[in-house]
Amino acid sequence: MIDNVGGPQRMNNCLTTWDLPPINNRSLKVMERRAGKLIENFADENMKAESKRAYEKEMSEIFQSEQQAFEKEICDLGVAVIKDEFIGEPLGSTPQSEALPEIYHCRKRRPETISVAETAKKRRFNFLPRTRTGMTVCADHAWQKRGFDSLTGHTYLLSKENKVLKTVVKHRTCGVCKWRCRRRPGQKPRHHRCVWNHKGSSRLMESEAGVEAVKEMNDQGTPIAVIEGDGDNTLIARLKSNLGLTVAFAKGGLSPGHYNIKYSEKLDENRELRRVKMRQPDVKRRRLILKQERATQKGAYEGSSYQSEVGLAENQARASTKYTDFVLRARRLSDKLLSQGYVCDRLTSSLRKFYGRYGKLVIHYDVPLSRMLIRYARASTKYTDFVLRAKRLSDKLLSQGYVCDRLTSSLRKFYGRYGEFVIHYDVPLSRMVDDILS
Template sequence: MAEQTRNRRGRFASLKKEPAKQKAYELKEEHSYVATDYVEVKSSKSVDGSWKEGRRVVEFAVLLEGLRFCKSCRLGPIPLTIENVIGELKKGLGGYLKVKCLNSDCGHVNCIAYGKLVKGSKQGATTFAVNTKLGTAMIDTLGGPNKVNNMLAALNIPTISNSKLKKMERRAGSSIEKVASESMEAAGKEAFQREMEDIAVCECLEAEKSTNILIKDLGVSVLPEASPMKEELIIPSDTKDISWADDTMSPQSSQEKVVKRRKHRFVIHGHKLGKTSCKKSLLKRFPCKTRSGMSCAVDTAWQKRGFDSLTSHTFFMSKAKYGKKVLKAIVKHRTCGTCKWWKRNKPGQPVRLHRCVQNHTGNARSMESASGEQGILELSKEGTPVEYIEGDGDNTLIARLKS
């Protein structure tokens, strides 16, 4: 008796070979959401007719530029007809048409792109601009890969795999993060400069009240704590009684002129100060003395109510007087999906190289103080330190900064 073999499931397999089944016809339809008549088409691997199905996003200028001449024989233009298009290479929403040259001596197959190409992240790599735009739309409006494919199916556009859509989203997300970081840094410098200028102006007004005489042409005055020798050098004793604020009396009417302006030269008691184009060149911008940092509002929100949320986001905002703009955004993650899947399904193996988003190891409650401290340190490194913080009553950031 012949021994019976077992299959993969451990069952006894028959030694008789089953007759080869004939390949069945494939039933294809144009739309899956409208009842249409079925058309029987034989599947053939030698002829690529996928370009005849569905709709495409085509940029006419790019397509016509590629059809100007053949890349092999340099003759052209290449006619775009149904006979010489032999296939298509899809790349997301973009792709290449394989167009055969009609020159009998050539017959070269040209790959003509019907979308704009841009440089990719890797050296020498190119990608279609429409795919990057699709990744931006996923972040801004559309949502995840399932929603995108539902929209493409409704428009009768060939769908894209979920892994490819996630790559587009990550590629667009890195560019968006870079632009957002530059915008927040510029907004922080603008808010810091405006607030420091306002404080410096207030300090100047308070200092002006404590002085007696102001030289308007130079924009300077004698400080109260100045020595009598310096005060006598700048302002003679016979001109101290002159009120420069009075419009009726001008410095030209006094017998001894303290400041003279002749041919763009300033003279103080016979000493020449050199040429100048305008008086603004002498007005230097001095930093304020009472403050070294700006004031901003800080608050943190969690994705889930309670203190078991996996993510949180913290925002630093300037005052409404200085634009009410976002100066810094900090996002905290307690877990990473890729690391979690790898440890669960392939324990003991090193996790593959990826962009790990996990940047917090404590509980969700400590995210607020950790994010606030990180934002203050980053703002200080950018040259816009924070001195006053406005927040709600349940903020633990102040206690952490003091400790």
């Protein structure tokens, strides 16, 4: 009803449209709980029957394969009847004079005809196989929310025929219990169906739900010997410690299933070769070069950005670290001077003079162009001073191989985004670009 119509309110609207009496919300909830309980019981019985059917089928196949292998070994032994007269006294033979009394003679038995199992029901195994003690399942866990902070999670066990054998749902909270703790602290919550069955983190749900599912399968008479999954190391460790079940290879993290058992060694070798290769200096150097090339290509595709307008080619990798160290040391020095009674305005003026006179010493720190122009605009009260400093910066960049068109585009972007810093000069953009680049 909720899925098809959309809830109790829409259901009552539909019933009113059809001239039928509406349903109370409380009665609807009671009916939902009653129907949900019946559906859950039916699902549990169906999964239990399917588990038994899959277990018997797999054990029967293994038993038949073992029987065929045993018959082949017997045939390979070369046992046959020798056509010759037996010389000697056979064991258990008695002379004619010492014949047994008539009372011990039994009538001759006739050979009986035994029906051969032809159907699948008749071929069902009668004895457990020796090589396996359990069935094979596929297990995986999922969360209702992406990440490791979900409130609910569920684990499914599937058979080889993709039939669901067991479901385990974990909840980290309960609405009724949380409301009682928040509104009525110290009082027990009312009687309700509490679904709060997990006290740990969301990441712990996968291992706990997997162990619980395997334990329930073993208790109902369908033990599990092999689990094919994504190779969760925590689940593998818990199964080994709690249930004594070995389900995966130690190195590859793959369960010994029908499809991946022959690829586990190959995956281990490839993983080890990849690990050794990544440790080599040439590979590390090549990885850094490719990373720098990708960053350059991204900047070329997306256009010029303010963060990479000024950087030198040889100092791009170390620019941010050096600038951070320079600012940190300069801040320590300024704090020390201010604590000694140094005037803040005088310190600001000294920094501006240092940048204007010795700007070539700090130009390689790869500070964005817009940040420099903003500083020039704040420090210069006259338009001529701002143009003079910006022209020095542009000449420095052009002498280092900076493209003139790219510099013009950067100036236009600066004027469009940070125009409030130079609007008091009352100079149009075209004139400002010509004055700086002339």
